[in-house]
Amino acid sequence: MRVLAAMSGGVDSAVAAARAVDAGHDVVGVHLALSATPGTLRTGSRGCCSKEDAGDARRAADVLGIPFYVWDFAERFKEDVIDDFVASYAAGETPNPCLRCNEKIKFSALADRAVALGFDAVVTGHYARLEDGVLRRAVDADKDQSYVLAVLTAEQLARAMFPVGDTPKPRIRAEAAERGLAVANKPDSHDICFIPSGDTRAFLGAKIGIRPGAVVDSDGRELARHDGVHGFTVGQRKGLGLPGPGADGKPRYVTAIDPESGTVRVGSAEDLRVWTVTADRAVWTSGRAPEGPIDCVAQVRAHGGTAPAVAEAVGDGLVVRLREPLTGVARGQAVVLYRPDEVGDEVMGSGTISGAGGVDETVGEAAAEVNR
The missing domain is CATH 3.40.50.620 (HUPs)
Incomplete structure (x- = not known):
């Protein structure tokens, strides 16, 4: 060739x-x-x-x-x-x-x-x-x-x-x-190739500018001000602009970001747990979407963040119902589905995450459908 x-x-x-x-x-x-x-x-x-x-x-x-x-x-x-x-x-x-x-x-x-x-x-x-x-x-x-x-x-x-x-x-x-x-x-390249300084927040700040907003707790109480939601990602623990841990003495994490209001919500590690992931722009490596729910292993980060799951094509996207919770799931990331066999190395499909939520009552129904 x-x-x-x-x-x-x-x-x-x-x-x-x-x-x-x-x-x-x-x-x-x-x-x-x-x-x-x-x-x-x-x-x-x-x-x-x-x-x-x-x-x-x-x-x-x-x-x-x-x-x-x-x-x-x-x-x-x-x-x-x-x-x-x-x-x-x-x-x-x-x-x-x-x-x-x-x-x-x-x-x-x-x-x-x-x-x-x-x-x-x-x-x-x-x-x-x-x-x-x-x-x-x-x-x-x-x-x-x-x-x-x-x-x-x-x-x-x-x-x-x-x-x-x-x-x-x-x-x-x-x-x-x-x-x-x-x-x-020769050393391997790492981080983001077009940000050689490694300072992603400074790079984004220069491109986006200052868009002030509030850092709030789970009850909506304002804890601090910030210069833009581009400085945060779901699951982030450091650089929140807060004086210390929460009232319970435990670390606080970014749990949600609202770009329209500029609000960054923080909470506990438990608040990061999600059971359902929705995604747009689904790609199926076989060339066609599966009919009905499929058993899989879902991965939401390049290294780590995996859980057994049931996935189903919905229009041009997909819904992934996790059998075990994942944390730090952010919009814009990819969810990648692997075949759940002994090897677990075959890619089945992917999508761009558009949302994540708590316990979904249809998890059991989807799992039952797969196991029939």
Whole structure:
């Protein structure tokens, strides 16, 4: 096959491209310029799209003996990822920009251009596995990225390749060194790539501005003032602007955010427990929504936050009724559904969380329907 290897300048994408070459594919490397003002150097493991990253990707392509290009996707990245990120926080949501980048940039904009140029698939260094079109967790659980890939449609998965998902990260670094790739020991990037300072609140404040509101307790009593709901997320414990714990001596957490009134509600850890999750923009990796309720394991954060559940397609969205409560569930996050077998690594579908609530009396009914 003729495949396009997305090369970020890191070790994972370099080894993924190398494995595609080894498999006999006709490989072309491409680095995505996602920043309109790329820095000269990264700050340790923070940031991306620097001139250093582009240079590292080019050198890796040279070692592999494959053609290499740099494509400018900065404007598309700004519109589909950065602007979406800012708008979501302004609306009191907690978005995942990596998830949106995969959906809108790497497996939409990039893949569409690749297909238009005659390529059959896009190769990336994501830690996930594809087996007969089925998306699965990576072998290395600590590096697994199936959660942020669960927004991909069956059509997008059909033209994707994840060559490193079957290998633990230490072995990937060792392989890179064996191949003579200079990025073998390059630090992994983390946090939000377009906020190299790591100060998300300052970044959002500069974009959104001051929109004062109140921090209130569960009874609606005002406890403090704030400069904008973009500085908070459900489940947050620190940086609330409060002098100390609640009257009961226990920590307080953000339990709800109302962007219209600018109200941030805080409460106890128990107040964070939810039993029902609703989501919009459902994606089913099989290409079609299930008929009736299905048993699954729901995950609401990239690492952690899982519970057995019953899910059901409702229009273009889905409803997930949890058998065990989850905490820190925020609008804008993704809920990803995994098959509840002994392995539990197959992605069934996903949706963007639009709401969460307490005990739902239909949990038992849905569970009974599944078990019939």
